[in-house]
Amino acid sequence: MRKVRTVTITDVARHAGVAVSTVSYVLSGKRAISATTRQRVLDSVRILGYHPNAGARALASKRANVIALVLPLRAGMNLPVLMQFATSVVATARRYDHDVLLMTADEGPEGLKRVAASALVDGLLLMDVEVRDPRVPLLRELGEPSVLIGFPADAEGLTCVDLDFARAGALCAEYLASGGHREIALLGAPRVVYARGTGFAERTLAGFTAAAVGLKAVAVPCEETYDEVAETVKLLFDEHPGLTGLVVHNEAAVGHVLAALRALGRSVPEDVSVVAICPDDVAERASPALTSVLIPAEEVGHQAVRLLMAKLDGLPADSMLLEPRLTIRESTR
Amino acid sequence: MRKVRTVTITDVARHAGVAVSTVSYVLSGKRAISATTRQRVLDSVRILGYHPNAGARALASKRANVIALVLPLRAGMNLPVLMQFATSVVATARRYDHDVLLMTADEGPEGLKRVAASALVDGLLLMDVEVRDPRVPLLRELGEPSVLIGFPADAEGLTCVDLDFARAGALCAEYLASGGHREIALLGAPRVVYARGTGFAERTLAGFTAAAVGLKAVAVPCEETYDEVAETVKLLFDEHPGLTGLVVHNEAAVGHVLAALRALGRSVPEDVSVVAICPDDVAERASPALTSVLIPAEEVGHQAVRLLMAKLDGLPADSMLLEPRLTIRESTR
DNA sequence: GGCAGGGGTCGAAGCGCTTCGATTCATTAC
DNA sequence: GTAATGAATCGAAGCGCTTCGACCCCTGCC
CATH class of the missing domain: 3.40.50.2300 (Response regulator)
Structure with a gap:
């Protein structure tokens, strides 16, 4: 239970005998680093069990590596689908080296504003968007990268994903x-x-x-x-x-x-x-x-994250409808 | 869509005509501030629409104000209960000024280690803990504040909450x-x-x-x-x-x-x-x-967060079992 | 032989916040 | 009247990381 001092990038640099910035470049790949140095740094990272401090990284890079998943959690929702969706979002986000912050719509528009302004998250994923969803105008005003699950009445300029x-x-x-x-x-x-x-x-x-x-x-x-x-x-x-x-x-x-x-x-x-x-x-x-x-909840979640990641990289991201798939079983003839 | 420059604590301080530290103390309440100064600062915060940068705050204070909710997401789970639980966790956490990071157990023990070491979260809430849960030994070793939903075989030294x-x-x-x-x-x-x-x-x-x-x-x-x-x-x-x-x-x-x-x-x-x-x-x-x-999923979630918050403040937090409640309807006589 | 060019590395300047003295000024105690 | 006290505020030093410019040295070229 003793609180071990956390390993910092400075520790890694010292252990590997290089500058702090070199460690950073090895980890981010943003500059060329010789194979030998890279290996030495990577070894030190492993040996010391280094994990970059998320706050420091976010502060310096202006990227939190976290996206918000906004669930409506109102009555009459389809829980299993929601859950599949959430699972797939988390898994996909991890593949892009991002984590997922869970938000409910209870907190209202203020909540979205808060997480966006505090740079807690880099982008928003809104689930179960309604035809006239009160969150949509706010979203436009916020200018925060976002992807919607479901299509609001006016989807102009927004990125939406849904089953067709x-x-x-x-x-x-x-x-x-x-x-x-x-x-x-x-x-x-x-x-x-x-x-x-x-x-x-x-x-x-x-x-x-x-x-x-x-x-x-x-x-x-x-x-x-x-x-x-x-x-x-x-x-x-x-x-x-x-x-x-x-x-x-x-x-x-x-x-x-x-x-x-x-x-x-x-x-x-x-x-x-x-x-x-x-x-x-x-x-x-x-x-x-x-x-x-x-x-196809899983596929929807996957695509939604993919599109959001594209937007975070400044790439264009068009709305998309996913094809339904009919499986014939025993209840029809 | 234009990216507005974010408002920082320095902007607030300048606007209110006080030092940066004074703003900080007004917001945290950790030192006495005169009523007039406090009001002036609060007004500036409101006028400028200031939201503290989460990364900077986490870095300086060593508190992320985020807790991790670790869902198992395996087969045979009780989704509605899970969902109610998650909702209640998010709502309660917000009341303690915390956000919730959603994690699935897919990422395994490594995931827990990662979020803990990177200081992404201050504490962990593990759901649906099994009698011999592989996460439990890791949890002990991690020494991260945590609360479990469900009782493992050896709950010694852990804080657990569950329905009785x-x-x-x-x-x-x-x-x-x-x-x-x-x-x-x-x-x-x-x-x-x-x-x-x-x-x-x-x-x-x-x-x-x-x-x-x-x-x-x-x-x-x-x-x-x-x-x-x-x-x-x-x-x-x-x-x-x-x-x-x-x-x-x-x-x-x-x-x-x-x-x-x-x-x-x-x-x-x-x-x-x-x-x-x-x-x-x-x-x-x-x-x-x-x-x-x-x-009582909602109550369990509520209590779990309460206990975790207590632990984060260094307070003791004992395991607890919640009383079931029987409601008589039309299916019995 | 001298110089341009580039791969590889370093040092230092922040990012926006919290927190620890230090400082100021008005009270109170003697 | 002076010293001690305390309330209110300020200034500056980090927190751990990214990133920019500088630097060094090795090649290749004229």
């Missing part, structure tokens, strides 16, 4: 159509999500609707308690007895939907085919295993 | 017993969790078993796919036809358990009472709403 939800919705409809289904339905997010204008929900719906021309297609919002789901599903089949294809874009409800179908005596996939838009593990855990469109 | 799972298990058994149930069962975590020795699972089991003396009580592990859950439940009732009380300590499976009971034609709570150990929102979302023992 319109394509995902379309993919589901097309797949069901190709299977011969003539009457299909989309069970979407809870009402509150549409009301908030989260974007991804509307875009899925739009894609679904557009791709379903020529079919009978309906879409209904879907709450997340078992009872409400069961009610919604029952109503749906009451009003559309000919329904044979179901798209579920609500991870929390997908299990309930299957249970409700079971309770109604409709078997999957014999009576009705079900496609879910959700992570693979959820789809695989269901019974029957669900044909699903993957939300 | 033994008490939670006991509470469930006692409650069912008091309701007149004579034959009860515990559906626990997946096998892999017991195999890993995560501690909380065993402790719940131990508490349950100890409190169930005089009753017929069995405990079985429980996987998380619907099919396996249904199988497990069916088997359970085949072997124990007299079973009337069920404790479910597996958040991912709890919905499946209810569905399986429905499928078996056993109604809740008429035929069988169900108590879950899970967060309130999961319990409320089920049908019928579940009588449950709360995992």
Whole structure:
């Protein structure tokens, strides 16, 4: 438990018999250093167990090597996806030699201003951006390098990354159509999500609707308690007895939907085919295993970090939509 | 987008007509400053929009005002609880004027060593600590202030916080017993969790078993796919036809358990009472709403930060177990 | 043989902050 | 009236690192 004196760059320089600046250049690679000197310095670093002091480095270089990950943490979020995303952000950031500061939106715009102004972080990653997100105007004003997950209404001049939800919705409809289904339905997010204008929900719906021309297609919002789901599903089949294809874009409800179908005596996939838009593990855990469109959280996180790093290096970084991928399992025919 | 020159403490000092050190003392409160001077400085801070440079502050004060939150992010974790926990940690840390660096265990012990040695963080918060956690020995050697969520086998000299799972298990058994149930069962975590020795699972089991003396009580592990859950439940009732009380300590499976009971034609709570150990929102979302023992993630996060802050101030910080709380809803009688 | 050029290294000047005396001035004690 | 006390403030020395310009010496070239 004794507090060991920390090893500084001066210690390394002394041990290797070189100047402090030489050690710095070896470590940063910003100037040519002879192979022998480099090796000597590297050995000393290893032997002494040297780790550069983050504060000093940040102060001198004006780069903290830290990015902020701003999670919304509001109700109705898709936790597993969020978590996958966060994991992938941390892992990718480390690959770029950066760490991740976790922020919640609770602190509000002030929080963003604070971390930016205090140079605690070099850039911002905002998750789960809404169509009219209050953070967006601030972001513009801040002029801090940033990448958004999700597309706000006006994405001009911003860098955004997201799954192409319109394509995902379309993919589901097309797949069901190709299977011969003539009457299909989309069970979407809870009402509150549409009301908030989260974007991804509307875009899925739009894609679904557009791709379903020529079919009978309906879409209904879907709450997340078992009872409400069961009610919604029952109503749906009451009003559309000919329904044979179901798209579920609500991870929390997908299990309930299957249970409700079971309770109604409709078997999957014999009576009705079900496609879910959700992570693979959820789809695989269901019974029957669900044909699903993957939300590529990991890929989104990876790309978001990559783009942010590009921006930090002063490179251009364009927004991008990631292609959804349909995996056929046992819930459709 | 133009990069505005950042406001430094020197700017504030000049604007307020005082020395740099005076500004520092106003902000830290470490020396007496007259009310008039303080006010003048505070006004300048506000007018200029000054935020201390984090790197410089860390360098000079040897305190980064950042703590690391180390999430395991392995399979079979309880995401919602984790998330609640993380949220509460961030919020509480902010109240102590600290930020939170997010780390995953992927980087391994090296990662802990790195952030500690580089003074990126002042202390560590390790989540989901296992009975024999490889991070624990390292932690001892590191001598970095830390708080663990969960209890390792040898907690000597460490500060740990957790829900009192033994008490939670006991509470469930006692409650069912008091309701007149004579034959009860515990559906626990997946096998892999017991195999890993995560501690909380065993402790719940131990508490349950100890409190169930005089009753017929069995405990079985429980996987998380619907099919396996249904199988497990069916088997359970085949072997124990007299079973009337069920404790479910597996958040991912709890919905499946209810569905399986429905499928078996056993109604809740008429035929069988169900108590879950899970967060309130999961319990409320089920049908019928579940009588449950709360995992007080928020409180755990709060206490963990509080203890860590105490340690950072050189104060003693004892391990603590938090009392579970039983909420009676509609799934028991 | 002298000089330009460049690879390799060094020294020193900060980066923006905290903190430790030192200093000033007004009180209080004797 | 003077010395001691204490409250309020200042000045300067770092904290550990990066980076700029200077320097040295070895090559290659005229």
